[in-house]
Amino acid sequence: MFSSSPPPSGPLEKLFQYIDLHQDEFVQTLKEWVAIESNSVQPVLHFRQELSRMMAVATDKLQCLGAAVDSVDLGSQQLPNGQSLPLPPIILAELGNDPKKPTVCFYGHLDVQPAQQSDGWLTDPHTLTEVGGKLYGRGATDNKGPVLAWINAVSTFRALEQDLPVNIKFILEGMEEAGSVALEELVTKEKHRFFSSVDYIVISDNLWISRTKPALTYGTRGNSYFMVEVKCRDQDFHSGTFGGILNEPMAELIALLDSLVDSTGHILIPGIYDQVAPLTEEEKKTYETIDLDLEEYQNSSQVEKFLYGTKEEILMHLWRYPSLSIHGIEGAFDKPGTKTVIPGRVVGKFSIRLVPHMNVSVVEKQVKQHLEAVFSKRNSSNQMSVSLALGLQPWITNINDNQYLAAKAAIKTVFGIEPDMIQDGSTIPIARIFQDIIQKSVMMLPLGAVDDGEHSQNEKINRWNYIEGSKLFAAFFLELAKLHE
Amino acid sequence: MFSSSPPPSGPLEKLFQYIDLHQDEFVQTLKEWVAIESNSVQPVLHFRQELSRMMAVATDKLQCLGAAVDSVDLGSQQLPNGQSLPLPPIILAELGNDPKKPTVCFYGHLDVQPAQQSDGWLTDPHTLTEVGGKLYGRGATDNKGPVLAWINAVSTFRALEQDLPVNIKFILEGMEEAGSVALEELVTKEKHRFFSSVDYIVISDNLWISRTKPALTYGTRGNSYFMVEVKCRDQDFHSGTFGGILNEPMAELIALLDSLVDSTGHILIPGIYDQVAPLTEEEKKTYETIDLDLEEYQNSSQVEKFLYGTKEEILMHLWRYPSLSIHGIEGAFDKPGTKTVIPGRVVGKFSIRLVPHMNVSVVEKQVKQHLEAVFSKRNSSNQMSVSLALGLQPWITNINDNQYLAAKAAIKTVFGIEPDMIQDGSTIPIARIFQDIIQKSVMMLPLGAVDDGEHSQNEKINRWNYIEGSKLFAAFFLELAKLHE
Numbered sequence: 001m002f003s004s005s006p007p008p009s010g011p012l013e014k015l016f017q018y019i020d021l022h023q024d025e026f027v028q029t030l031k032e033w034v035a036i037e038s039n040s041v042q043p044v045l046h047f048r049q050e051l052s053r054m055m056a057v058a059t060d061k062l063q064c065l066g067a068a069v070d071s072v073d074l075g076s077q078q079l080p081n082g083q084s085l086p087l088p089p090i091i092l093a094e095l096g097n098d099p100k101k102p103t104v105c106f107y108g109h110l111d112v113q114p115a116q117q118s119d120g121w122l123t124d125p126h127t128l129t130e131v132g133g134k135l136y137g138r139g140a141t142d143n144k145g146p147v148l149a150w151i152n153a154v155s156t157f158r159a160l161e162q163d164l165p166v167n168i169k170f171i172l173e174g175m176e177e178a179g180s181v182a183l184e185e186l187v188t189k190e191k192h193r194f195f196s197s198v199d200y201i202v203i204s205d206n207l208w209i210s211r212t213k214p215a216l217t218y219g220t221r222g223n224s225y226f227m228v229e230v231k232c233r234d235q236d237f238h239s240g241t242f243g244g245i246l247n248e249p250m251a252e253l254i255a256l257l258d259s260l261v262d263s264t265g266h267i268l269i270p271g272i273y274d275q276v277a278p279l280t281e282e283e284k285k286t287y288e289t290i291d292l293d294l295e296e297y298q299n300s301s302q303v304e305k306f307l308y309g310t311k312e313e314i315l316m317h318l319w320r321y322p323s324l325s326i327h328g329i330e331g332a333f334d335k336p337g338t339k340t341v342i343p344g345r346v347v348g349k350f351s352i353r354l355v356p357h358m359n360v361s362v363v364e365k366q367v368k369q370h371l372e373a374v375f376s377k378r379n380s381s382n383q384m385s386v387s388l389a390l391g392l393q394p395w396i397t398n399i400n401d402n403q404y405l406a407a408k409a410a411i412k413t414v415f416g417i418e419p420d421m422i423q424d425g426s427t428i429p430i431a432r433i434f435q436d437i438i439q440k441s442v443m444m445l446p447l448g449a450v451d452d453g454e455h456s457q458n459e460k461i462n463r464w465n466y467i468e469g470s471k472l473f474a475a476f477f478l479e480l481a482k483l484h485e
Numbered sequence: 486m487f488s489s490s491p492p493p494s495g496p497l498e499k500l501f502q503y504i505d506l507h508q509d510e511f512v513q514t515l516k517e518w519v520a521i522e523s524n525s526v527q528p529v530l531h532f533r534q535e536l537s538r539m540m541a542v543a544t545d546k547l548q549c550l551g552a553a554v555d556s557v558d559l560g561s562q563q564l565p566n567g568q569s570l571p572l573p574p575i576i577l578a579e580l581g582n583d584p585k586k587p588t589v590c591f592y593g594h595l596d597v598q599p600a601q602q603s604d605g606w607l608t609d610p611h612t613l614t615e616v617g618g619k620l621y622g623r624g625a626t627d628n629k630g631p632v633l634a635w636i637n638a639v640s641t642f643r644a645l646e647q648d649l650p651v652n653i654k655f656i657l658e659g660m661e662e663a664g665s666v667a668l669e670e671l672v673t674k675e676k677h678r679f680f681s682s683v684d685y686i687v688i689s690d691n692l693w694i695s696r697t698k699p700a701l702t703y704g705t706r707g708n709s710y711f712m713v714e715v716k717c718r719d720q721d722f723h724s725g726t727f728g729g730i731l732n733e734p735m736a737e738l739i740a741l742l743d744s745l746v747d748s749t750g751h752i753l754i755p756g757i758y759d760q761v762a763p764l765t766e767e768e769k770k771t772y773e774t775i776d777l778d779l780e781e782y783q784n785s786s787q788v789e790k791f792l793y794g795t796k797e798e799i800l801m802h803l804w805r806y807p808s809l810s811i812h813g814i815e816g817a818f819d820k821p822g823t824k825t826v827i828p829g830r831v832v833g834k835f836s837i838r839l840v841p842h843m844n845v846s847v848v849e850k851q852v853k854q855h856l857e858a859v860f861s862k863r864n865s866s867n868q869m870s871v872s873l874a875l876g877l878q879p880w881i882t883n884i885n886d887n888q889y890l891a892a893k894a895a896i897k898t899v900f901g902i903e904p905d906m907i908q909d910g911s912t913i914p915i916a917r918i919f920q921d922i923i924q925k926s927v928m929m930l931p932l933g934a935v936d937d938g939e940h941s942q943n944e945k946i947n948r949w950n951y952i953e954g955s956k957l958f959a960a961f962f963l964e965l966a967k968l969h970e
Contacts, residue, residue: 221725225823233787240706240911243838244750244808245791245799251746251811258743261736263863265729302718305866306730314730323729325827326736330820333813333834338710338874340836340911342810349818351825353728378748381790389823426725426825 011162012413015474018156023467026152027135030466031128033057033110033144034137040088040111040178043079051088051174054110058091058147058172065155067095067170070194074182088174090186092194095154096167102484104403104477105169105198107430108147108205109176112139113455120457134460141461142454146204146447147172149466153473165481169198176205180430187437200403200441200480201434204469207448209422210291214411214472216404217444219319219423220431222354222394224363228256228371229347231383237342246342247380250332253348256384259374260350261324265307265317267352269324269370272363276321277356283320287312290420319423322358326350351390353425360391395432395442396423402483403443403476410475414468447472496647497898500959503641508952511637512620515951516613518542518595518629519622525573525596525663528564536573536659539595543576543632543657550640552580552655555679559667573659575671577679580639581652587969589888589962590654590683592915593632593690594661597624598940605942619945626946627939631689631932632657634951638958650966654683661690665915672922680923685888685965688916689954692933694907695776699896699957701889702929704804704908705916707839707879709848713741713856714832716868722827731827732865735817738833741869744859745835746809750792750802752837754809754855757848761806762841768805772797775905804908807843811835836875838910845876880917881908886926887968888961895960899953932957 019026038054039047059069074087088111097103115125115138123129128137135145150170157164171194175181187195208215230249237246261267292311308314317323331346333339352363368386375384398404399421411419428444435442447469453459504511523539524532540556547554559572573596582588600610600623608614613622620630635655642649656679660666672680693700715734722731746752779796793799802808816831818824837848853871860869883889884906896904913929920927932954938944 223725223825225825232789235787238911239808239810239812239836240708240838240909241803242786243810243910244802244806245793246788247748247750247790247792248810250813252748254739254742254811255748257739263732263737263740263865265732301727302720303731303866304717305732307732308730317729318726321729323724325724325728325733325825326739326817327724327824327826328735328818328828329814332811332819334815334817334819336815338834338836339812340708340710340810341812343813349823351724351823353725380748381788424725425728426723 012475012478014160015156015162016471018160019152019467019470019474023463026148026467026470027128027130027463030135030140030145030148033148034128034139035126037126038111038139038174039114040175041114043083043085045085048086048088051111052086055088055091055172055174058110061151062091062093062170065095065151065158067093067168069093072186077181087181090174090183091170091172092190093170094168096164097197098167101165101167102199102480103167103169103197104200104202104480105171105195106150107171107201107203107434108150109143109173110147111174111177112142113177115459122458125459130463133463135463135466136458136460138459140459141207141448141452142459143176143205145461145466146469149447149469150204150473152470153477156470156474164477166477167197169194184433184437187433191437195438198438198440200443201438202403203431203442203444204447205430206424206428206444206446207450207452207454208446209420209450211449211451213291213417213420214415215420215422215446216399216407216411217422217424217446218399218404219356219396220394220428221319221425222358222360222392222432223351223390223427224354224360224388225349225351225390226367226386227347227349227389228253228386229345229384230256231345233344236344239340239342242342247382248342249346249382250343252375252378252380252382252384253329253346255378256371256374257326257348257350259370260326265323267322267324269366271366272322272352275358275362279316279320284312286421287315290315290422318425320355322355323353324350353427354394356394356396358394360388360393364388364391392427392429393432395428395435397435397442401441403441403480406479406483407443407445407476409479410472413475414472497960497963499645500641500647501956503645504637504952504955504959508948511633511952511955512613512615512948515620515625515630515633518633519613519624520611522611523596523624523659524599525660526599528568528570530570533571533573536596537571540573540576540657540659543595546636547576547578547655550580550636550643552578552653554578557671562666572666575659575668576655576657577675578655579653581649582682583652586650586652587684587965588652588654588682589685589687589965590656590680591635592656592686592688592919593635594628594658595632596659596662597627597629598662600944607943610944615948618948620948620951621943621945623944625944626692626933626937627944628661628690630946630951631954634932634954635689635958637955638962641955641959649962651962652682654679669918669922672918676922683923683925686919686923686925686927687888688927688929689932690915691909691913691929691931692935692937692939693931694905694935696934696936698776698902698905699900700905700907700931701884701892701896702907702909702931703884703889704841704881705879705913706804706910707843707845707877707917708836708875708912709839709845709873710834710836710875711852711871712832712834712874713738713871714830714869715741716830718829721829724825724827727827732867733827734831734867735828737860737863737865737867737869738814738831740863741856741859742811742833742835744855745811750808752807752809754851756851757807757837760843760847764801764805769797771906772800775800775907803910805840807840808838809835838912839879841879841881843879845873845878849873849876877912877914878917880913880920882920882927888926888928888965891964891968892928892930892961894964895957898960899957
């Protein structure tokens with residue numbers, strides 16, 4: 001672990017002291033929140049009741065801080081099987097509305113992935129348990145710990161009767177792990193009311209790339225997911241009775257899929273790289289400073305060899321270049337054994353991760369044109385069709401924006417180090433949704449370490465990350481206010 | 486329907502008259518046999534009991550003819566779920582052992598595919614129902630009708646107190662639709678006992694290629710079924726977190742599968758056509774005379790266009806050329822929806838139908854060498870392995886063999902026409918098993934028409950095919966004896 005930097009002076013000193021002195025209380029609150037099994041993934045009434053209880057506990061907590069809380073009832077959800085289940089409310093809360101201060105809205109979620117000790121947990125997943133400075137429990141890092149760190153920061157100002165340097169808002173949901181049901185609608189609806197005064201949105205729902213070095217995330221890749229269908233007829237054929245006289249749909253689909261990407265990972269669709277932002281020397285340098293131990297990364301991934309041999313190439317191909325993955329085929333024989341079938345109709349599935357400044361519609365056109373060209377060369381009597389099943393734009397933000405500068409300064413103050421400026425190769429729609437709808441600056445400010453194991457067994461947050469993270473948010477409020485002076 | 490040829494004279498005249506006069510009795514017996522739901526496909530005690538009852542009824546019938554019947558108990562079968570179910574016996578029967586006469590052994594099976602009226606049958610599948618000369622019922626053509634036609638032929642000689650011109654043997658099983666459990670072992674065991682005196686084996690378990698013109702089958706394609714695995718690691722990856730830096734197993738497998746066959750159906754594995762028997766002018770001519778209405782065939786197959794435009798090419802590519810079909814992929818995403826997975830380990834499945842004089846071991850070697858060469862060019866860090874999951878040699882026999890000459894002559898007598906000399910594109914292991922183990926001449930002599938619908942709803946045998954088929958077997962006995970005089 002890093003040793004903290006020299007103790008700050010002035011208001012910060014008192015804040016940090018308070019947080020250090022009250023850290024066991026903060027851990028105790030996290031323990032109480034982890035004890036609520038707010039599982040949104042399994043659509044069962046019991047868990048929905050636990051989710052409602054979780055949101056009520058959070059409402060109480062925010063009200064104790066003096067926040068005005070609006071617990072927005074979302075009614076119920078109709079499941080595909082016809083069953084109806086209540087949805088947990090979304091919490092909209094605000095604390096302070098001084099027009100001279102900037103307003104920061106914190107997004108977080110209080111639902112969790114399922115967890116049972118029998119899944120392979122070393123401790124009860126719903127009893128926060130500290131072992132060697134690690135706080136094990138479901139939701140500890142994803143996302144109850146970071147939500148509470150923000151609340152800890154606010155409550156420290158209140159306890160010390162220090163003026164909050166920023167107006168604070170919260171949007172806390174309970175269905176994030178189940179696809180953020182009803183969130184986008186609510187954000188759209190509240191754009192000109194709750195969000196009208198918001199200047200900054202902070203999300204703390206991802207991880208550092210290192211076990212010890214803090215990070216700021218400024219981009220996530222988008223995704224365009226395609227289905228390509230080749231059909232001869234609806235029924236399958238027997239490969240003895242028809243093999244040799246058919247344009248077999250599987251062979252055609254295989255040829256189409258094989259035209260997409262080469263053995264070096266290069267995408268073969270004409271024009272696909274045209275819109276990719278050119279790499280500047282300045283950007284290139286940012287990858288060199290990032291704390292990634294390539295050997296450790298490779299070992300923990302259980303991959304014998306990556307396509308690239310340097311840290312910089314690896315990071316660029318995960319973050320700033322598109323990638324194409326073939327996920328599978330629907331309609332073919334997928335079970336163990338030796339079925340002698342000629343599938344009559346098959347659907348191939350692949351997706352392209354999108355990076356700035358790629359655009360879903362342009363990529364859709366390029367993919368369709370390419371596959372149609374490949375297919376037409378085959379002179380096939382089968383029918384081929386391509387469709388875009390999912391289109392999510394990449395998200396990137398300006399790292400010279402005020403809140404990034406404030407966060408960097410706060411990290412420097414708390415951790416004594418410049419953060420890794422990172423992106424995320426996967427698609428986190430929430431950042432892009434806020435940016436598109438509210439059209440305000442969005443920042444992803446993670447608190448957890450790379451080995452926190454969100455979604456897996458033995459999820460944890462380090463006590464150090466949780467407590468220093470609370471300090472970080474407090475310092476961030478002050479830094480942000482400074483930039484608005 | 487064809488009109489029968491001029492009535493024969495001599496012993497045949499009486500035999501044919503008897504069969505015509507007693508046809509309703511023969512249909513009645515078929516009705517009794519169809520009423521027994523001898524389903525071997527569903528491993529349920531009730532059906533196994535019905536199977537045993539079916540074998541007992543057949544044993545009685547053969548004993549009434551004067552045959553010595555050995556009902557060979559096969560004990561029970563252990564299912565993968567641990568359950569144990571009794572197996573129906575295999576019937577070995579013989580009638581006559583005159584060393585001066587040739588001995589013909591008839592192979593047939595008395596089990597059936599499952600059938601329920603709710604599957605889309607117009608009549609109760611277990612109540613043989615005649616509509617417009619068609620006898621509808623499960624097992625009517627596959628294979629109870631042909632078994633009874635053989636028995637009808639024998640019983641006609643007995644009823645008329647005519648000397649049987651050949652020694653007759655039967656091997657009747659009850660597990661054909663479930664993979665002929667225990668048959669090969671029994672044939673091997675009985676090679677030097679029951680089968681030692683057998684000169685000819687006749688199988689009547691396939692169909693004509695026409696609705697009206699009889700056929701003799703002299704070959705079936707073999708099959709070599711391959712699994713090709715590409716593995717990076719056992720677990721899957723998230724395509725956001727790893728897409729762009731991996732040699733993805735799916736892309737590699739797709740490339741391997743795409744190297745197997747081109748858009749014209751031509752197999753690209755080096756050397757694969759080297760062993761294919763050259764096409765002689767004589768053989769070429771045989772395809773011209775075959776009764777296949779290409780347009781009707783295409784319509785009934787619901788295929789817009791075949792790879793070939795002439796009857797001759799179609800038949801040759803189904804029967805005398807190899808074909809390669811890709812069946813599917815195990816381990817990839819095969820469900821509806823948009824899972825963003827990079828499968829960590831995938832297994833592609835394809836098979837090559839084999840024709841004379843291809844050999845499973847040579848093909849195995851060629852396939853492995855080819856795929857290893859394609860894979861090694863990719864410089865991949867993944868592991869690739871190819872295995873042969875199933876290897877069945879093609880079967881072909883000499884159409885100038887005595888029993889083919891006798892069958893041709895008998896067809897000419899009964900139907901007044903030369904038969905279509907046909908092969909079957911699919912793999913029927915039983916012919917090859919008998920030929921390999923017993924090393925005697927095997928003939929496939931079908932009685933049913935192309936539209937009999939074996940294995941589907943509304944399976945039927947035409948009364949005409951059943952009754953003329955009974956005459957055909959009687960005439961065949963006499964013709965075969967003549968060749969041995």
